Amino acid sequence: GAGVSQSPSNKVTEKGKDVELRCDPISGHTALYWYRQSLGQGLEFLIYFQGNSAPDKSGLPSDRFSAERTGGSVSTLTIQRTQQEDSAVYLCASSLAQRNTIYFGEGSWLTVV
Amino acid sequence: QKEVEQDPGPLSVPEGAIVSLNCTYSNSAFQYFMWYRQYSRKGPELLMYTYSSGNKEDGRFTAQVDKSSKYISLFIRDSQPSDSATYLCAMTSGAGSYQLTFGKGTKLSVIP
Secondary structure (H helix, E strand, O other): OOOOEEEOOEEEEOOOOOEEEEEEOOOOOOEEEEEEEOOOOOEEEEEEEEOOEEEEOOOOOOOOEEEEEOOOOOEEEEEOOOOHHHOEEEEEEEEOOOOOOOEEOOOEEEEEO | OOOEEEOOOOEEEEOOOOEEEEEEEOOOOOOEEEEEEEOOOOOOEEEEEEEOOEEEEEOOEEEEEEOOOOEEEEEEOOOOHHHOEEEEEEEEOOOOOOOOEEOOOEEEEEEO
C-alpha cells in the first residue's frame, strides 16, 4: 500500500485478555517503529526494528509487551494480560533504513475495560 | 525537567492569523528537528524537517531553530480552518538516530 497500514483501527478488550496489533509498513522501508500515545501525553517510543532484528527494546513498558517482525515487513505488537493503563493509541511508523523522516500509520486505538 | 517542553494549548486563532508554535528542549545533543501535524484520530504527519540552527520555509509554514536558546518554532501564515490540528515537535541527536523525542503537542483551532 501507499502508506503504513495498521489493524485493528479500534480494539476494546477486557482486562486480562491478550491483544495483537498489526503493522504493515511502506513497501521498501527496512526500519519500523512502534510508539504509544496516551491521552494528554506525547509519543512514547516502544521498539525499533531494522529488518527483522530489534536492536532496542528498551522502551517496552513491561514484560507483558512483546513485538516481532517477519520477512522484513509486517510487525506484530502483542500485549499480554492487558491492564487499564495499557489503554492508548499504538502508532507504527516506518522509514527508509535508519532515517529521521519516519512516516506514521493511523494507529490502533486500544481501550481496556 | 522534561527533555522537550511544549505548551499544550489549546490555542484558538481567527482565520488568516499568523500562528506561532514553540518547543524548548534541554538536551544540547539534539540536532535534527521536526514538526508533525496530527488531525483528530489520525496518525502524525511530517510537516517540516530541519537540521541545526536556522530557518526553513515551505509554503505557509516556516520552521525556525535557535540552538543557542534550545528553542524551536513553527510559524503558520494565513492560517486556515484546515490547519486545525495538534502540532507535535520532535527531535533527535543524530542523522542515524532512530529514537525521536516528542513534545506533548499543541492543539490549534483556526476559527472561520
